[in-house]
Amino acid sequence: MNLLYNFEEAYLHIKGMPCEWQLHLKPKPYSLSRMRGKGWKPESPDFRIIPNSNDKLDPAVETFLSDIPDNFKAIIAPFPSHQWMLLRLLYEGKACVELAQANPILVYCIANNAEFRTKPEDRITIMAKLCLKKQKELLEWLGFPCTPATVRLLQKILPEAVNPSILRMFRTAIKTTEFSKTLGHMNHINAGVMALITNKNIADFITPKLLLEISEHQEERINSPESDLLFETCSMFETIRAQHRIKKPIFESIAGIQAIHDEILPQYNEAITLPVIPRRKRSKGEKVKHPSQFENIPMPETDDIIPIRSPREFYREGQNMHHCVTTYLNEVQNGRMYIYRVLKPERATLALRPKVNGSWRISQIRGVCNKEVEEPTLQVVKEWLNNVNRERRKEQHGDNQQ
Numbered sequence: 001m002n003l004l005y006n007f008e009e010a011y012l013h014i015k016g017m018p019c020e021w022q023l024h025l026k027p028k029p030y031s032l033s034r035m036r037g038k039g040w041k042p043e044s045p046d047f048r049i050i051p052n053s054n055d056k057l058d059p060a061v062e063t064f065l066s067d068i069p070d071n072f073k074a075i076i077a078p079f080p081s082h083q084w085m086l087l088r089l090l091y092e093g094k095a096c097v098e099l100a101q102a103n104p105i106l107v108y109c110i111a112n113n114a115e116f117r118t119k120p121e122d123r124i125t126i127m128a129k130l131c132l133k134k135q136k137e138l139l140e141w142l143g144f145p146c147t148p149a150t151v152r153l154l155q156k157i158l159p160e161a162v163n164p165s166i167l168r169m170f171r172t173a174i175k176t177t178e179f180s181k182t183l184g185h186m187n188h189i190n191a192g193v194m195a196l197i198t199n200k201n202i203a204d205f206i207t208p209k210l211l212l213e214i215s216e217h218q219e220e221r222i223n224s225p226e227s228d229l230l231f232e233t234c235s236m237f238e239t240i241r242a243q244h245r246i247k248k249p250i251f252e253s254i255a256g257i258q259a260i261h262d263e264i265l266p267q268y269n270e271a272i273t274l275p276v277i278p279r280r281k282r283s284k285g286e287k288v289k290h291p292s293q294f295e296n297i298p299m300p301e302t303d304d305i306i307p308i309r310s311p312r313e314f315y316r317e318g319q320n321m322h323h324c325v326t327t328y329l330n331e332v333q334n335g336r337m338y339i340y341r342v343l344k345p346e347r348a349t350l351a352l353r354p355k356v357n358g359s360w361r362i363s364q365i366r367g368v369c370n371k372e373v374e375e376p377t378l379q380v381v382k383e384w385l386n387n388v389n390r391e392r393r394k395e396q397h398g399d400n401q402q
Contacts, residue, residue, distance in 0.1 A: 013060075031045060049076075072091075105154040105167070139154075158191070173197045210251050308339045314339065350364075350365045
């Protein structure tokens with residue numbers, strides 16, 4: 001991706017993506033995009049514009065961001081995606097800014113109302129006028145329950161834990177589940193809580209007590225490792241329930257998730273068998289990639305961090321390490337996760353998930369029998385990820401200088 005700042009016309013020019021972008025701030029924010037060989041057209045990007053970290057920025061991005069008011073950046077930066085429409089709305093006046101400071105999730109939804117309404121409002125001036133209405137009225141306009149309790153719930157949600165998709169699922173969950181009262185007792189609603197209550201496949205397994213514990217867990221602020229572990233455990237249970245007479249587990253604590261996971265893991269490993277992947281006939285000379293091979297390995301391997309390249313290797317990893325990594329096979333095949341074998345400093349299995357900006361993050365890293373890894377192992381993996389990201393930024397910066 002190439003990032004260039006046009007000083008003459010004051011806009012950020014982004015190349016090297018599926019389409020090319022111009023992001024303008026003056027006189028008010030507007031954006032243009034075009035596909036190769038086609039003309040520019042108005043369109044709003046959904047990728048992150050303002051970072052929420054102290055990472056060194058590309059000079060072009062740094063120049064672009066310097067023109068945005070600091071209080072605007074403070075509101076927008078925590079959101080991992082769909083920031084641009086929120087930025088546009090903040091430029092529309094004091095009422096928009098004040099509402100965003102009081103209830104950032106609500107204004108984020110107004111700005112991105114096309115994600116929530118069958119008849120979206122795309123006129124920014126009308127959105128600005130909406131910010132003068134009562135919050136309950138705005139909730140009704142967005143399809144949420146229009147109650148004071150829902151206003152308070154949205155105020156509790158951490159911006160770094162959301163995107164439009166999960167907020168739509170949250171909207172459904174608070175209408176159809178019994179957890180709204182529990183959410184009201186929380187100090188804040190983090191990524192872990194959002195992941196649990198919006199996954200209908202595991203909603204029947206969780207309790208208010210577990211949700212309250214997750215809400216105070218620092219590691220669940222942005223990511224959801226305990227939700228991932230609960231999903232694993234529930235998937236294991238569904239696999240073995242037909243073969244073993246076991247009661248449906250109900251989870252009341254983080255420790256309880258781990259205990260039940262470890263208890264049923266041996267039965268799960270006995271139950272799974274390597275799926276047969278059929279080969280289709282092909283004509284003479286036709287080249288066909290075998291479907292048993294994973295494609296698009298996201299991060300380069302090292303001698304000690306090696307990607308798992310096929311379902312066969314996937315199942316072997318679960319058997320060798322005595323854990324249930326195989327429950328994530330579909331997610332790997334759909335590009336929502338990738339699994340690596342870690343050989344040193346200790347044997348471990350590493351799961352990476354993609355971020356909105358195209359980079360990858362650590363989702364889980366576990367040792368034999370799903371044990372937590374030692375700190376040196378975690379540091380080796382983090383250093384590997386950081387080095388890859390650093391080299392990619394250097395390549396981008398080098399392209400900018402050409």
